[in-house]
Amino acid sequence: xxxxxxxxxxxxxxxxxxxxxxxxxxxxxxxxxxxxxxxxxxxxxxxxxxxxxxxxxxxxxxxxxxxxxxxxxxxxxxxxxxxxxxxxxxxxxxxxxxxxxxxxxxxxxxxxxxxxxxxxxxxxxxxxxxxxxxxxxxxxxxxxxxxxxxxxxxxxxxxxxxxxxxxxxxxxxxxxxxxxxxxxxxxxxxxxxxxxxxxxxxxxxxxxxxxxxxxxxxxxxxxxxxxxxxxxxxxxxxxxxxxxxxxxxxxxxxxxx
Numbered sequence: 001x002x003x004x005x006x007x008x009x010x011x012x013x014x015x016x017x018x019x020x021x022x023x024x025x026x027x028x029x030x031x032x033x034x035x036x037x038x039x040x041x042x043x044x045x046x047x048x049x050x051x052x053x054x055x056x057x058x059x060x061x062x063x064x065x066x067x068x069x070x071x072x073x074x075x076x077x078x079x080x081x082x083x084x085x086x087x088x089x090x091x092x093x094x095x096x097x098x099x100x101x102x103x104x105x106x107x108x109x110x111x112x113x114x115x116x117x118x119x120x121x122x123x124x125x126x127x128x129x130x131x132x133x134x135x136x137x138x139x140x141x142x143x144x145x146x147x148x149x150x151x152x153x154x155x156x157x158x159x160x161x162x163x164x165x166x167x168x169x170x171x172x173x174x175x176x177x178x179x180x181x182x183x184x185x186x187x188x189x190x191x192x193x194x195x196x197x198x199x200x201x202x203x204x205x206x207x208x209x210x211x212x213x214x215x216x217x218x219x220x221x222x223x224x225x226x227x228x229x230x231x232x233x234x235x236x237x238x239x240x241x242x243x244x245x246x247x248x249x250x251x252x253x254x255x256x257x
Contacts (some may be wrong), residue, residue, distance in 0.1 A: 013037040016113030023121040034080045044074040049104035056098030090157035091126045129154045132228030138235035147198040160190040162222040175213040
């Protein structure tokens with residue numbers, strides 16, 4: 001026994017994960033992680049810590065693992081810990097990973113083996129959300145900067161980007177660029193965790209009585225989403241009174257001759 005303990009002092013066991021990596025579906029549930037010694041130790045209660053590498057892309061919304069410690073009794077060559085993968089309903093990157101590493105070992109008791117890190121890859125199982133605008137909307141001519149709302153059908157775990165562009169002339173809208181509104185285009189981001197974002201258009205509030213007029217525009221090229229209702233007809237409602245025609249006064253006097 002003494003010889004064995006002396007040998008362990010000279011050559012302490014290697015401690016490492018049983019495998020270097022695994023891939024799990026988001027629906028996996030509980031995962032068991034095994035840590036092995038390459039030889040039994042004669043010491044009782046030798047320990048090694050495990051923690052999550054900060055470079056990991058998966059976070060605590062994706063799993064419930066927290067740092068901890070394993071203890072090996074004399075003669076024990078294998079211990080394990082568990083964590084759960086969280087099956088959320090957010091569309092996320094197709095894969096996310098986190099790295100668990102071993103640390104805090106007393107090198108006179110244990111030395112780190114080849115598999116001192118364990119990489120867990122989680123595959124997402126949620127579909128892309130759909131992004132849309134209302135097919136029709138309207139506003140009084142006095143509302144010179146109406147806000148156009150772009151909406152997702154469900155919250156996403158990723159930023160959604162898209163383009164928007166004025167199509168009034170091409171789609172035979174009745175508003176005239178320059179005199180009734182300012183033509184426009186741009187891009188918009190709906191941040192991860194949000195359902196909506198807005199962009200504004202510029203309407204000219206003139207003093208001319210006229211028919212209601214329409215601006216037509218569309219959204220396109222969404223990233224991390226599919227396209228739903230993509231075109232809107234925005235109606236500018238006239239707020240100017242009708243002109244009148246008549247004499248400036250009801251009567252007048254003129255000198256004869």
